[in-house]
Amino acid sequence: MADGAFTYTDGRVEPGETRNLRYAISETYLGDPVRVPVTIRNGDRPGPTVFLSAAIHGDELNGIEVVRTVAQDWPDANLHGTLVCLPVLNVPGFIAQQRYLPVYDRDLNRSFPGSRSGTSADRMAARLYDEFIEPCDYGLDFHTSTRGRTNMLHVRADMDDPDVARLARAFGSNVIIDGAGPSGSLRGAACEGGTPTVTVEMGQAHRFERGFIDRALDGVASVLAEYDCHPAEPVRWPGWRTVVERDQKTWLRADAGGIVELLHDRGDLVRAGDVVGTVTNPFKTETVRITAPFDGLLVGVLENPVVYPGNPLCHLVELDEPTIRAYERVQSGTMPERP
Ligand SMILES: [Zn+2]
CATH class of the missing domain: 3.40.630.10 (Zn peptidases)
Structure with missing residues:
Protein backbone atom coordinates (compact mmCIF):
# COMPACT_ATOMS: atom_id res chain seq x y z
CA MET A 1 0.00 0.00 0.00
CA TYR A 227 -4.68 5.51 16.57
CA ASP A 228 -5.32 9.01 15.18
CA CYS A 229 -7.62 7.69 12.44
CA HIS A 230 -10.50 9.83 13.53
CA PRO A 231 -10.69 13.18 15.31
CA ALA A 232 -12.73 12.05 18.36
CA GLU A 233 -11.43 11.85 21.93
CA PRO A 234 -10.59 8.32 23.04
CA VAL A 235 -12.34 7.02 26.16
CA ARG A 236 -9.39 7.10 28.55
CA TRP A 237 -11.26 5.77 31.55
CA PRO A 238 -14.75 4.21 31.73
CA GLY A 239 -15.18 4.84 35.49
CA TRP A 240 -14.07 1.38 36.52
CA ARG A 241 -12.34 -1.45 34.77
CA THR A 242 -11.46 -5.00 35.55
CA VAL A 243 -9.05 -7.15 33.59
CA VAL A 244 -10.18 -10.69 34.35
CA GLU A 245 -7.52 -13.40 34.57
CA ARG A 246 -8.15 -17.10 34.09
CA ASP A 247 -8.59 -17.83 37.83
CA GLN A 248 -10.95 -14.88 38.39
CA LYS A 249 -13.95 -16.20 36.52
CA THR A 250 -16.23 -19.20 36.69
CA TRP A 251 -19.37 -20.63 35.15
CA LEU A 252 -22.02 -21.34 37.76
CA ARG A 253 -23.55 -24.62 36.64
CA ALA A 254 -26.78 -26.37 37.49
CA ASP A 255 -26.43 -29.47 39.67
CA ALA A 256 -29.97 -30.58 38.85
CA GLY A 257 -32.04 -30.62 35.72
CA GLY A 258 -35.08 -28.37 35.81
CA ILE A 259 -36.59 -24.98 35.31
CA VAL A 260 -34.52 -21.95 36.18
CA GLU A 261 -35.42 -18.72 37.87
CA LEU A 262 -32.57 -16.22 37.86
CA LEU A 263 -32.75 -13.54 40.54
CA HIS A 264 -30.19 -11.27 38.84
CA ASP A 265 -29.59 -9.86 35.39
CA ARG A 266 -26.46 -9.52 33.25
CA GLY A 267 -24.22 -6.78 34.62
CA ASP A 268 -25.42 -7.20 38.22
CA LEU A 269 -23.06 -7.27 41.19
CA VAL A 270 -23.45 -10.25 43.53
CA ARG A 271 -21.80 -10.97 46.86
CA ALA A 272 -20.30 -14.28 47.98
CA GLY A 273 -23.14 -16.45 49.29
CA ASP A 274 -25.91 -14.57 47.45
CA VAL A 275 -28.47 -16.81 45.79
CA VAL A 276 -28.13 -16.10 42.09
CA GLY A 277 -30.96 -18.32 40.97
CA THR A 278 -32.92 -21.51 41.60
CA VAL A 279 -33.60 -24.70 39.69
CA THR A 280 -36.95 -26.33 40.46
CA ASN A 281 -38.75 -29.47 39.38
CA PRO A 282 -42.08 -29.18 37.50
CA PHE A 283 -44.11 -29.31 40.76
CA LYS A 284 -41.96 -26.72 42.57
CA THR A 285 -41.54 -29.27 45.33
CA GLU A 286 -37.76 -29.45 45.01
CA THR A 287 -35.54 -26.40 44.76
CA VAL A 288 -31.79 -26.25 44.22
CA ARG A 289 -30.24 -22.86 44.97
CA ILE A 290 -27.25 -21.58 43.02
CA THR A 291 -25.04 -19.33 45.15
CA ALA A 292 -22.17 -17.03 44.19
CA PRO A 293 -18.80 -18.42 45.39
CA PHE A 294 -17.18 -14.95 45.47
CA ASP A 295 -17.99 -11.25 45.04
CA GLY A 296 -18.34 -10.45 41.39
CA LEU A 297 -20.18 -9.41 38.32
CA LEU A 298 -22.57 -11.48 36.23
CA VAL A 299 -21.05 -11.03 32.78
CA GLY A 300 -23.29 -13.61 31.13
CA VAL A 301 -26.62 -15.19 32.09
CA LEU A 302 -29.08 -17.77 30.81
CA GLU A 303 -32.05 -16.51 28.78
CA ASN A 304 -33.75 -19.80 27.99
CA PRO A 305 -34.72 -20.98 31.50
CA VAL A 306 -34.17 -24.73 31.26
CA VAL A 307 -31.13 -26.82 32.21
CA TYR A 308 -29.69 -30.28 32.35
CA PRO A 309 -27.24 -30.95 35.19
CA GLY A 310 -23.97 -29.32 34.17
CA ASN A 311 -25.48 -26.62 32.00
CA PRO A 312 -24.18 -23.11 32.73
CA LEU A 313 -26.53 -20.61 34.40
CA CYS A 314 -24.22 -17.63 34.53
CA HIS A 315 -20.69 -16.45 33.97
CA LEU A 316 -19.32 -14.74 37.07
CA VAL A 317 -16.12 -12.67 37.17
CA GLU A 318 -14.42 -11.60 40.38
CA LEU A 319 -14.28 -7.92 41.37
CA ASP A 320 -12.00 -6.56 44.08
CA GLU A 321 -13.30 -4.15 46.72
CA PRO A 322 -12.00 -0.87 45.14
CA THR A 323 -13.56 -1.89 41.80
CA ILE A 324 -16.85 -2.71 43.53
CA ARG A 325 -16.86 0.75 45.13
CA ALA A 326 -16.20 2.37 41.73
CA TYR A 327 -18.93 0.21 40.14
CA GLU A 328 -21.38 1.34 42.81
CA ARG A 329 -20.48 5.00 42.28
CA VAL A 330 -21.12 4.65 38.55
CA GLN A 331 -24.46 2.93 39.29
CA SER A 332 -25.43 5.88 41.50
CA GLY A 333 -24.57 8.34 38.76
CA THR A 334 -21.07 9.66 39.57
CA MET A 335 -17.97 9.00 37.50
CA PRO A 336 -15.00 7.93 39.63
CA GLU A 337 -11.49 9.27 38.92
CA ARG A 338 -8.92 6.95 37.45
CA PRO A 339 -6.98 5.46 40.40
ZN1 LIG B 1 -19.63 -15.70 18.48
Whole structure:
Protein backbone atom coordinates (compact mmCIF):
# COMPACT_ATOMS: atom_id res chain seq x y z
CA MET A 1 0.00 0.00 0.00
CA ALA A 2 2.95 2.29 -0.70
CA ASP A 3 0.76 4.58 -2.84
CA GLY A 4 -2.03 4.66 -0.23
CA ALA A 5 -4.39 2.40 -2.21
CA PHE A 6 -5.98 -0.68 -0.59
CA THR A 7 -5.51 -3.60 -2.95
CA TYR A 8 -7.21 -6.99 -3.11
CA THR A 9 -7.39 -9.61 -5.84
CA ASP A 10 -9.19 -8.01 -8.79
CA GLY A 11 -9.30 -4.52 -7.36
CA ARG A 12 -7.91 -1.49 -5.60
CA VAL A 13 -9.51 1.29 -3.58
CA GLU A 14 -7.80 4.65 -3.92
CA PRO A 15 -7.34 7.23 -1.13
CA GLY A 16 -10.55 9.19 -0.68
CA GLU A 17 -12.64 6.36 -2.18
CA THR A 18 -15.28 4.12 -0.58
CA ARG A 19 -16.25 0.89 -2.30
CA ASN A 20 -19.01 -1.63 -1.54
CA LEU A 21 -18.24 -5.02 -3.02
CA ARG A 22 -19.47 -8.58 -2.84
CA TYR A 23 -16.46 -10.81 -2.65
CA ALA A 24 -16.78 -14.50 -3.62
CA ILE A 25 -15.27 -16.90 -1.06
CA SER A 26 -16.97 -20.19 -2.04
CA GLU A 27 -19.68 -21.76 -4.21
CA THR A 28 -23.09 -23.26 -3.40
CA TYR A 29 -24.33 -26.73 -4.49
CA LEU A 30 -25.67 -24.97 -7.60
CA GLY A 31 -22.29 -23.54 -8.41
CA ASP A 32 -23.37 -19.99 -7.58
CA PRO A 33 -20.86 -17.81 -5.77
CA VAL A 34 -21.07 -17.38 -1.99
CA ARG A 35 -20.31 -13.70 -1.70
CA VAL A 36 -19.37 -11.74 1.40
CA PRO A 37 -20.35 -8.06 1.61
CA VAL A 38 -17.28 -5.84 2.11
CA THR A 39 -17.03 -2.07 2.39
CA ILE A 40 -13.60 -0.50 2.10
CA ARG A 41 -13.36 3.13 3.15
CA ASN A 42 -9.99 4.54 2.25
CA GLY A 43 -9.50 7.94 3.91
CA ASP A 44 -7.95 10.77 1.97
CA ARG A 45 -5.07 10.87 4.44
CA PRO A 46 -2.64 8.10 5.36
CA GLY A 47 -3.05 6.11 8.55
CA PRO A 48 -3.52 2.55 9.81
CA THR A 49 -5.76 -0.04 8.20
CA VAL A 50 -8.39 -1.41 10.61
CA PHE A 51 -10.84 -4.26 10.04
CA LEU A 52 -14.26 -4.49 11.68
CA SER A 53 -16.02 -7.86 11.35
CA ALA A 54 -19.26 -9.43 12.55
CA ALA A 55 -21.45 -12.54 12.22
CA ILE A 56 -18.60 -15.03 11.93
CA HIS A 57 -21.24 -16.90 13.96
CA GLY A 58 -24.20 -16.48 11.62
CA ASP A 59 -26.89 -15.75 14.23
CA GLU A 60 -24.91 -13.14 16.21
CA LEU A 61 -26.41 -9.98 14.82
CA ASN A 62 -25.64 -6.95 17.03
CA GLY A 63 -22.21 -6.44 15.45
CA ILE A 64 -23.67 -6.36 11.96
CA GLU A 65 -25.38 -3.07 12.72
CA VAL A 66 -22.20 -1.66 14.27
CA VAL A 67 -20.09 -2.53 11.23
CA ARG A 68 -22.72 -1.39 8.73
CA THR A 69 -23.12 1.93 10.50
CA VAL A 70 -19.38 2.57 10.50
CA ALA A 71 -19.21 1.55 6.84
CA GLN A 72 -22.15 3.57 5.52
CA ASP A 73 -23.48 6.15 7.95
CA TRP A 74 -20.42 7.68 9.56
CA PRO A 75 -19.32 11.04 8.21
CA ASP A 76 -15.97 11.02 6.43
CA ALA A 77 -14.69 13.51 9.02
CA ASN A 78 -10.99 13.39 8.18
CA LEU A 79 -10.52 9.65 8.10
CA HIS A 80 -6.80 8.92 8.36
CA GLY A 81 -6.23 5.43 7.12
CA THR A 82 -8.50 2.68 5.84
CA LEU A 83 -11.48 0.82 7.31
CA VAL A 84 -12.18 -2.69 6.04
CA CYS A 85 -15.78 -3.40 7.06
CA LEU A 86 -17.01 -7.02 6.99
CA PRO A 87 -20.56 -6.99 8.44
CA VAL A 88 -21.40 -10.64 7.65
CA LEU A 89 -18.46 -13.06 7.52
CA ASN A 90 -20.41 -16.31 7.75
CA VAL A 91 -22.83 -15.82 4.86
CA PRO A 92 -24.23 -19.41 4.75
CA GLY A 93 -24.78 -19.37 8.53
CA PHE A 94 -26.39 -15.94 8.36
CA ILE A 95 -28.82 -17.06 5.63
CA ALA A 96 -29.76 -20.11 7.74
CA GLN A 97 -29.78 -17.94 10.92
CA GLN A 98 -27.52 -20.35 12.73
CA ARG A 99 -24.16 -20.17 14.44
CA TYR A 100 -22.16 -22.61 12.31
CA LEU A 101 -21.65 -23.14 8.63
CA PRO A 102 -24.56 -25.40 7.59
CA VAL A 103 -22.32 -27.94 5.86
CA TYR A 104 -21.23 -30.40 8.60
CA ASP A 105 -21.89 -27.69 11.21
CA ARG A 106 -18.36 -26.37 10.95
CA ASP A 107 -17.33 -23.41 13.07
CA LEU A 108 -15.91 -20.77 10.74
CA ASN A 109 -14.35 -19.24 13.86
CA ARG A 110 -12.15 -22.33 14.34
CA SER A 111 -10.97 -22.38 10.72
CA PHE A 112 -8.55 -19.43 10.58
CA PRO A 113 -6.15 -18.57 9.04
CA GLY A 114 -7.52 -21.23 6.72
CA SER A 115 -6.10 -23.21 3.85
CA ARG A 116 -6.65 -22.99 0.10
CA SER A 117 -6.63 -26.81 -0.15
CA GLY A 118 -8.52 -27.69 3.05
CA THR A 119 -12.18 -28.16 4.01
CA SER A 120 -14.91 -25.83 2.73
CA ALA A 121 -14.59 -23.81 5.95
CA ASP A 122 -10.78 -23.67 5.64
CA ARG A 123 -11.05 -22.35 2.10
CA MET A 124 -13.54 -19.64 3.01
CA ALA A 125 -11.37 -18.62 5.95
CA ALA A 126 -8.25 -18.49 3.78
CA ARG A 127 -9.87 -16.15 1.25
CA LEU A 128 -11.16 -13.85 3.97
CA TYR A 129 -7.89 -13.91 5.86
CA ASP A 130 -5.55 -13.33 2.92
CA GLU A 131 -7.61 -10.56 1.32
CA PHE A 132 -9.08 -8.60 4.21
CA ILE A 133 -7.50 -9.55 7.57
CA GLU A 134 -3.79 -10.06 6.99
CA PRO A 135 -3.33 -6.62 5.32
CA CYS A 136 -4.76 -4.83 8.40
CA ASP A 137 -2.88 -3.24 11.29
CA TYR A 138 -5.65 -3.79 13.88
CA GLY A 139 -8.99 -5.55 14.09
CA LEU A 140 -12.26 -5.69 16.04
CA ASP A 141 -14.41 -8.83 15.75
CA PHE A 142 -17.98 -8.51 17.09
CA HIS A 143 -19.89 -11.37 18.72
CA THR A 144 -22.88 -11.95 20.96
CA SER A 145 -23.56 -14.68 23.47
CA THR A 146 -24.52 -18.11 22.19
CA ARG A 147 -28.24 -18.63 21.51
CA GLY A 148 -30.24 -18.91 24.74
CA ARG A 149 -27.83 -16.77 26.78
CA THR A 150 -26.92 -13.09 26.98
CA ASN A 151 -23.79 -11.10 27.85
CA MET A 152 -23.01 -7.65 29.16
CA LEU A 153 -20.70 -5.80 26.79
CA HIS A 154 -17.09 -6.89 27.30
CA VAL A 155 -13.84 -7.24 25.40
CA ARG A 156 -11.77 -10.42 25.10
CA ALA A 157 -8.09 -9.84 24.52
CA ASP A 158 -4.63 -11.30 25.04
CA MET A 159 -3.39 -8.70 27.52
CA ASP A 160 0.14 -10.19 27.54
CA ASP A 161 0.61 -8.63 24.10
CA PRO A 162 1.13 -4.86 24.59
CA ASP A 163 -0.31 -3.95 21.17
CA VAL A 164 -3.44 -6.00 21.84
CA ALA A 165 -3.73 -4.55 25.36
CA ARG A 166 -3.59 -0.99 23.96
CA LEU A 167 -6.40 -1.83 21.54
CA ALA A 168 -8.48 -3.52 24.26
CA ARG A 169 -8.18 -0.56 26.64
CA ALA A 170 -8.93 1.90 23.84
CA PHE A 171 -12.37 0.35 23.32
CA GLY A 172 -13.31 1.70 26.76
CA SER A 173 -15.28 -1.26 28.15
CA ASN A 174 -15.55 -1.89 31.88
CA VAL A 175 -14.69 -5.57 31.58
CA ILE A 176 -11.78 -7.09 29.67
CA ILE A 177 -11.44 -10.87 29.83
CA ASP A 178 -7.77 -11.74 29.39
CA GLY A 179 -6.70 -14.72 27.29
CA ALA A 180 -5.33 -15.65 23.89
CA GLY A 181 -7.92 -16.40 21.21
CA PRO A 182 -8.76 -20.09 20.77
CA SER A 183 -6.82 -22.00 18.11
CA GLY A 184 -8.41 -21.39 14.72
CA SER A 185 -10.35 -18.31 15.83
CA LEU A 186 -10.16 -15.17 13.74
CA ARG A 187 -8.81 -13.29 16.75
CA GLY A 188 -6.16 -15.88 17.53
CA ALA A 189 -5.01 -16.20 13.91
CA ALA A 190 -4.97 -12.45 13.32
CA CYS A 191 -2.92 -11.80 16.47
CA GLU A 192 -0.48 -14.55 15.54
CA GLY A 193 -0.21 -13.16 12.02
CA GLY A 194 0.72 -9.69 13.28
CA THR A 195 -2.70 -7.97 13.30
CA PRO A 196 -3.56 -7.16 16.93
CA THR A 197 -7.25 -8.03 17.28
CA VAL A 198 -9.81 -8.16 20.06
CA THR A 199 -13.28 -9.66 20.30
CA VAL A 200 -16.21 -7.57 21.48
CA GLU A 201 -19.04 -9.59 23.07
CA MET A 202 -22.45 -8.05 23.67
CA GLY A 203 -26.03 -9.13 24.14
CA GLN A 204 -27.83 -12.10 22.67
CA ALA A 205 -28.15 -13.84 19.32
CA HIS A 206 -31.00 -13.11 16.88
CA ARG A 207 -31.50 -9.52 18.08
CA PHE A 208 -30.56 -5.94 17.38
CA GLU A 209 -30.10 -4.37 20.84
CA ARG A 210 -29.85 -0.62 20.30
CA GLY A 211 -28.17 0.23 23.62
CA PHE A 212 -25.31 -2.19 22.94
CA ILE A 213 -24.97 -1.07 19.33
CA ASP A 214 -24.63 2.57 20.39
CA ARG A 215 -22.08 1.73 23.09
CA ALA A 216 -20.08 -0.31 20.62
CA LEU A 217 -20.12 2.58 18.13
CA ASP A 218 -18.64 4.77 20.89
CA GLY A 219 -16.01 2.07 21.41
CA VAL A 220 -15.12 2.04 17.72
CA ALA A 221 -14.81 5.86 17.74
CA SER A 222 -12.56 5.60 20.78
CA VAL A 223 -10.32 2.98 19.13
CA LEU A 224 -10.03 5.00 15.93
CA ALA A 225 -9.17 8.10 17.98
CA GLU A 226 -6.49 6.16 19.87
CA TYR A 227 -4.68 5.51 16.57
CA ASP A 228 -5.32 9.01 15.18
CA CYS A 229 -7.62 7.69 12.44
CA HIS A 230 -10.50 9.83 13.53
CA PRO A 231 -10.69 13.18 15.31
CA ALA A 232 -12.73 12.05 18.36
CA GLU A 233 -11.43 11.85 21.93
CA PRO A 234 -10.59 8.32 23.04
CA VAL A 235 -12.34 7.02 26.16
CA ARG A 236 -9.39 7.10 28.55
CA TRP A 237 -11.26 5.77 31.55
CA PRO A 238 -14.75 4.21 31.73
CA GLY A 239 -15.18 4.84 35.49
CA TRP A 240 -14.07 1.38 36.52
CA ARG A 241 -12.34 -1.45 34.77
CA THR A 242 -11.46 -5.00 35.55
CA VAL A 243 -9.05 -7.15 33.59
CA VAL A 244 -10.18 -10.69 34.35
CA GLU A 245 -7.52 -13.40 34.57
CA ARG A 246 -8.15 -17.10 34.09
CA ASP A 247 -8.59 -17.83 37.83
CA GLN A 248 -10.95 -14.88 38.39
CA LYS A 249 -13.95 -16.20 36.52
CA THR A 250 -16.23 -19.20 36.69
CA TRP A 251 -19.37 -20.63 35.15
CA LEU A 252 -22.02 -21.34 37.76
CA ARG A 253 -23.55 -24.62 36.64
CA ALA A 254 -26.78 -26.37 37.49
CA ASP A 255 -26.43 -29.47 39.67
CA ALA A 256 -29.97 -30.58 38.85
CA GLY A 257 -32.04 -30.62 35.72
CA GLY A 258 -35.08 -28.37 35.81
CA ILE A 259 -36.59 -24.98 35.31
CA VAL A 260 -34.52 -21.95 36.18
CA GLU A 261 -35.42 -18.72 37.87
CA LEU A 262 -32.57 -16.22 37.86
CA LEU A 263 -32.75 -13.54 40.54
CA HIS A 264 -30.19 -11.27 38.84
CA ASP A 265 -29.59 -9.86 35.39
CA ARG A 266 -26.46 -9.52 33.25
CA GLY A 267 -24.22 -6.78 34.62
CA ASP A 268 -25.42 -7.20 38.22
CA LEU A 269 -23.06 -7.27 41.19
CA VAL A 270 -23.45 -10.25 43.53
CA ARG A 271 -21.80 -10.97 46.86
CA ALA A 272 -20.30 -14.28 47.98
CA GLY A 273 -23.14 -16.45 49.29
CA ASP A 274 -25.91 -14.57 47.45
CA VAL A 275 -28.47 -16.81 45.79
CA VAL A 276 -28.13 -16.10 42.09
CA GLY A 277 -30.96 -18.32 40.97
CA THR A 278 -32.92 -21.51 41.60
CA VAL A 279 -33.60 -24.70 39.69
CA THR A 280 -36.95 -26.33 40.46
CA ASN A 281 -38.75 -29.47 39.38
CA PRO A 282 -42.08 -29.18 37.50
CA PHE A 283 -44.11 -29.31 40.76
CA LYS A 284 -41.96 -26.72 42.57
CA THR A 285 -41.54 -29.27 45.33
CA GLU A 286 -37.76 -29.45 45.01
CA THR A 287 -35.54 -26.40 44.76
CA VAL A 288 -31.79 -26.25 44.22
CA ARG A 289 -30.24 -22.86 44.97
CA ILE A 290 -27.25 -21.58 43.02
CA THR A 291 -25.04 -19.33 45.15
CA ALA A 292 -22.17 -17.03 44.19
CA PRO A 293 -18.80 -18.42 45.39
CA PHE A 294 -17.18 -14.95 45.47
CA ASP A 295 -17.99 -11.25 45.04
CA GLY A 296 -18.34 -10.45 41.39
CA LEU A 297 -20.18 -9.41 38.32
CA LEU A 298 -22.57 -11.48 36.23
CA VAL A 299 -21.05 -11.03 32.78
CA GLY A 300 -23.29 -13.61 31.13
CA VAL A 301 -26.62 -15.19 32.09
CA LEU A 302 -29.08 -17.77 30.81
CA GLU A 303 -32.05 -16.51 28.78
CA ASN A 304 -33.75 -19.80 27.99
CA PRO A 305 -34.72 -20.98 31.50
CA VAL A 306 -34.17 -24.73 31.26
CA VAL A 307 -31.13 -26.82 32.21
CA TYR A 308 -29.69 -30.28 32.35
CA PRO A 309 -27.24 -30.95 35.19
CA GLY A 310 -23.97 -29.32 34.17
CA ASN A 311 -25.48 -26.62 32.00
CA PRO A 312 -24.18 -23.11 32.73
CA LEU A 313 -26.53 -20.61 34.40
CA CYS A 314 -24.22 -17.63 34.53
CA HIS A 315 -20.69 -16.45 33.97
CA LEU A 316 -19.32 -14.74 37.07
CA VAL A 317 -16.12 -12.67 37.17
CA GLU A 318 -14.42 -11.60 40.38
CA LEU A 319 -14.28 -7.92 41.37
CA ASP A 320 -12.00 -6.56 44.08
CA GLU A 321 -13.30 -4.15 46.72
CA PRO A 322 -12.00 -0.87 45.14
CA THR A 323 -13.56 -1.89 41.80
CA ILE A 324 -16.85 -2.71 43.53
CA ARG A 325 -16.86 0.75 45.13
CA ALA A 326 -16.20 2.37 41.73
CA TYR A 327 -18.93 0.21 40.14
CA GLU A 328 -21.38 1.34 42.81
CA ARG A 329 -20.48 5.00 42.28
CA VAL A 330 -21.12 4.65 38.55
CA GLN A 331 -24.46 2.93 39.29
CA SER A 332 -25.43 5.88 41.50
CA GLY A 333 -24.57 8.34 38.76
CA THR A 334 -21.07 9.66 39.57
CA MET A 335 -17.97 9.00 37.50
CA PRO A 336 -15.00 7.93 39.63
CA GLU A 337 -11.49 9.27 38.92
CA ARG A 338 -8.92 6.95 37.45
CA PRO A 339 -6.98 5.46 40.40
ZN1 LIG B 1 -19.63 -15.70 18.48
